[in-house]
Amino acid sequence: MELVTPSIGLVFWTTLTFVLLIMLLSKFAWKPIVAALNDREKSIEDALNAAEKAKEELSRLNVESDKLIKAARVERDKMLKEAKTLSDSLIHEAKVQAHAEGAKMIAKAHHEINNQKLAALAEVKNQVGALSIQIAEKILRKKFADAKEQEALVTELLKDVKLN
Incomplete structure (x- = not known):
């Protein structure tokens, strides 16, 4: 039974050692451990706290990024609309210019046709005048006493003349 029940000296020394250990630990180790x-x-x-701040910053940056993306989309849509408007205006201007150029070419062609028509009429008048002079010359050269012979000659000369 001696082995199971401790003696009074063992209890005394164990208690004394424990109290000394507690005092030493409280003086030298307890404060640094607690610190x-x-x-x-x-x-x-x-x-x-830093993680919470980073989370808030990330949230703020996400919101800001969404705003920037929305603004970029609005700007892109605006630029596309301006490009379409510019394209439409350029096409319209090209059509108007082509129409004006076509009208100018048609007017020039009409003018040229009128000039050529007037030149042809002048040529025909000159030819008619020349033919009239030739007929008159031929008539005057022949000295006819009879009017019937003059009419026959004029008729014969008119048959030779081909009108264009």
């Missing part, structure tokens, strides 16, 4: 635990708690709290 280390407090520092660790503070660093964990700071890390959590």
Whole structure:
């Protein structure tokens, strides 16, 4: 039974050692351990605060990024609309210019046709005048006493003349 029940000296020395150990630990080890635990708690709290701030910053940046994307889309749509308007106006101007150029060419062609028509009429008049002079010359050269012979000659000369 001696092995199971401790003696009074063993209990005394164990208690004394335990009290000394507690005093030594409280004087030298307890404060640094508590300080280390407090520092660790503070660093964990700071890390959590920093993570929360980073989360808020990320959220703010996401909102800002969404705003920028929306603004970029609006700007893109505006630029596309301006490009379409510009394209339409250029096409319209090209059509108007082509129409004006066509009208100018038609007017020039009409003018040219009228000039050629007037030149042809002048040529016909000159030919008619020349033919009239030739007929008159031939009539005057022949000295006819009879009017019937003059009419026959004029008729014969008119048959020779081909009108264009």
